[in-house]
Amino acid sequence: MNAPVRTIADVAAGPYASVAEAVVALRDVRDRGIWSDGELTPWSQAVGAVAVRIAALRELLGSSSTSPVASSPASASPPHVGLLLAGTPEYLHLLGAAACSEIVVAGLNPTRRGAALARDAALADCALILTDTDHAGLLDGLPIDIPVISVDSPQWADLLARHSDDSDAVAPDLSGTPAGPDDLVALVFTSGTSGDPKAVRITQSKISVPGRMLADRFGIGPDDCVYSAMPLFHSNAVMVAWPIALFTGCSIALRRRFSASNWLDDVRRHGCTFANYVGAPLSYILATPERPDDAHNPMRVVYGNEAPAEVRHEFARRFGVTVVDGFGSSEGGVSVSRTPDTPDAALGPLPAGVSIVDPETGATCERARFDHAGVLLNADEAVGELVADGPGLFAGYWGDPAADAERMRGGRFHSGDLAYVDDDGWVYFAGRSGGWMRVDGENLAAAPVERVLRRHPDLVEVGVYAVPAGEVRGPGTIGDAVAAAVVLRDGADPVEVAAGMGEFLAEQSDLGPKQWPSLLRVTAELPRTASFKFRSRDLTERGVDPAGDGLWIRAAGSTGFIPA
Missing domain, CATH: 3.30.300.30 (ANL, C-terminal domain)
Incomplete structure (x- = not known):
């Protein structure tokens, strides 16, 4: 049943490699980098930009009386910087700055408005918010006492200029940098499908491990190109697209916002061979008019989660690609890897150390039984919560110890996802634990x-x-x-x-x-x-x-x- 697929757990158990080291390793790469708006920022230049932003943010977040955020109560170590930005190289430069320093970035969701957006910035303890022209208006009039700087402003340009070097090969100094597996890089908010979003702690390991696992699994190397049109404030981009490019040294092509009608043109323009998705984007792309030459493109693998089987098959047929749907969450406590022989409706084989338990009693659920037509006969006994024996990659939530305790009840990671497993060990997703219908x-x-x-x-x-x-x-x-x-x-x-x-x-x-x-x-x-x-x-x-x-x-x- 189980074809050999290297999993998150396999990579996590192996030698550790930090994101910081991956960033610095690209300092001499000049023929690959970040594509955006038709222009290439070579990795050598991007690494230099990371070093400049570390210096600039340290100035802004310093303790001197002239610092614009010196009086902020949130400016205690480690300093947190909120990012309310489009998907541009600037965002990746700032992520790199966080990976290579003590600074932590918090991705703010631009679809959150008013008090909800202010709540997220406060929960993340932001000492500073960096925004851009497209999003600055979302912060107008909000009840927050947090300095805001636009990365499109003369103030930001002047600040970067003061810390720039004539050579594009300048790299961050990693001496003393907190770059161990459990050191914090970013805060990523959950999607908020079942309540107010929580700020998930994204550590060096949580970025490094899935990126290296997927690069190895799909044979991605320096000659490939990752297409990333998913929001950079979401874990799918931070833990899949960006680290694959970092650890393989291949290029990454960004789009400010996802566009179904431009997907294929972007892929062809930049020679993209790998793309990530989450949720419905594949359906949106399929809704565009089909053309006879759709399969004439360089894309090899499209990877993500929550795409229905019929969508995966049609997308693979139309564009001549392999579509692989995984299962996981921003928290990283449970992941299920689809194998080539996984049934269409299943997520994959039940991983070692993961059980399906009754949410109320904690008892292991029965195996699913079906009638001749495939109707689940024992839903009450078979459907339960996916629970892992340990935390996996879960590093907790920021500022929410009660949520940490709830997620790790009894020392086990409770995913909040409902599932059932058949006699052959295949896991089937059944919804969120708050989504039961009685x-x-x-x-x-x-x-x-x-x-x-x-x-x-x-x-x-x-x-x-x-x-x-x-x-x-x-x-x-x-x-x-x-x-x-x-x-x-x-x-x-x-x-x-x-x-x-x-x-x-x-x-x-x-x-x-x-x-x-x-x-x-x-x-x-x-x-x-x-x-x-x-x-x-x-x-x-x-x-x-x-x-x-x-x-x-x-x-x-x-x-x-x-x-x-």
């Missing part, structure tokens, strides 16, 4: 229902979530009802899709009767986080409020959907 006294998970609905030829995106049963089935009904939000393909008629939905569901032999949606919401787009993850709680809060969408309801015992 339907007619039975616990149901969203992911298996989503997998079935995605077979519908007119549906390009699907999100399954819970709504109070009383809002759909009438007053007095307790528990939850299954709701499905869908985005239709271009040209599909919502009325016709809703009219035929009952017939489609009846044809799906592996969909149990309690898994049938009672509410169908046809929408222009699913609510998603900045990292393209489905925000189910947004729709749960809407209930049966159309909010501009089309709503259809299926009465209990009926197979037909009628307008709400």
